[in-house]
Amino acid sequence: MSTLTQYETLEPDEDRLVAEMIEAMHHQQEQDFPPGATGRAAHAKHTGLVKIAFAVEPSLPDHLRIGVFAEPRTYEGWLRFSSGNGKPQSDGVKDLRGAAIKLHDVPGDRIPESDEPTTQDFILLNTPAIPLGTVKLFHGVITLGQAKFAAKMLPTHPHVVAGLAKAVITPTSPADIPYWSNTASLLGPDLVVKYVLLPTSAYTSPKREKHDDYYLSDHLQEHLSQTEATFDFMVQVRTDPDTMPVEDIAVRWDEEKAPLVKVATVTIAQQDFRTAERNRLAEELTFSIAHALKDHRPIGAVARARMHIYGGMAAWRQQRDQRTKTI
Template identity: 35%
Template structure:
């Protein structure tokens, strides 16, 4: 067997069938979860807030990082959606993974998705965990089957998938404020011909604490308070893959250790002081679609989980918008 190469993808022969099965499962799940009212996302349905931001690319980056979005110093307008990952809408004090979905606007160049090739947006999807819960799409498909199945199905799955249990326990936490969490892509992406993972690292002068008697939506309230008084700032950084074995492409359940390759800042995210918690902005955020495949080819998503996202996210988004009778469009400004 030949040695793995950097940024090399290895596609299992049954992957397309597994992705098809996963898509059908998730579509059935959201139909069951949303019998009335709007059709919500299969994951991250609870939004803490949609905010306006700037994504400011660093000047004087080294040549190996000056690719695609980071080719030259530039400031992009962005929408950022913060959310809980759970497929059901639960109180914020429940342990969960949190999401940070960034949509950059005014990004020139043809994008990867044929239907939105000429869209001027580029999405960056991050979560509060540095690793994905499963090793591949097949294991994730089995996890969804177990979670939507009987008690016995859950027991059998978790007893035979100890690393999934470990990753879930390690990833699901309580947090005080979505603007003060470090986020990770967990899955890899191209940076030209190299592979990288992303991270958004918050600047936190005085960290919030979880309220002693937290309201069901206290994470939204924490964001409202912070953005009433000032900006929220993150460093956006990339981590180059340097070892194809220790930093695998096809198993996002393995964390890429920073001792092997540190994260390097390429941009600043500035979420400026604002009032975001309005009915119009919340509705707008509900109908936005995010996918890692809203991207330039220089930043193509890598690995099986990302290949599944291309199919699943498109299918769920199209179905959701059709059921909600809302057109699916990409924004080009902060106007709503």
């Protein structure tokens, strides 16, 4: 596993739990997908892969001018919106919603876990905290399955089951909701941070009584056919290690004690993303918190697990489907 930083502690049986999760996910993927068409183990269905411009703020305070945010420049990249389930399902089914950013041509030294030489990825979800706050809890839901895990946890941990139920949503559009990183990262050697993506578009999609199977993609395309979509990319610097842990992502960091600071603007220009080529890219691109500069090293047990699971699963998919990695 990864070398620990001064801000981290090893979770009991962490390596074994991660290995068992990868094995369980391989087994599930073999059941769900034929060779040559292996989908993701999570966030299998994308609701739009869009080109983005990531413009770093020109007047950041010195302590935030690190890594991607060091200079007031604009990066080109991709943003993959997705639904969390490991099997593609109707957009009308309540689910976790994801936003995965990949920036290109980012200079700097990478962490050892990265297998991409010039990218920086940020992975975010529609909930500010995940009730599955530890590797042990993630191991339970992956190895048992959601239904069995919920039944097992309900008598002793009802707040976990209730939190999971609250986190799944049917939003009007992927462009209309905020997203949070959940896991923490370093910002240089001295700061511990989380990231938030806040919607700022003038246009928002209308609410509708009926949610069709592809309504999220439909609404996003309708939006981008009329005007651009925008987000503010925010950083939250930890101010209190006791109440803002990195080893339990079920704990939301207090935004009054640790305010959000805008560090970049994400712009999705008008575009048609519903093409065969874009769909192919949405399946072949890999997004991982391990695609990171040393200045943005992900930290915490869940982050360490995700780096190894994402990398292992992506390599396994490519090998099983006999294709090379796309960057």
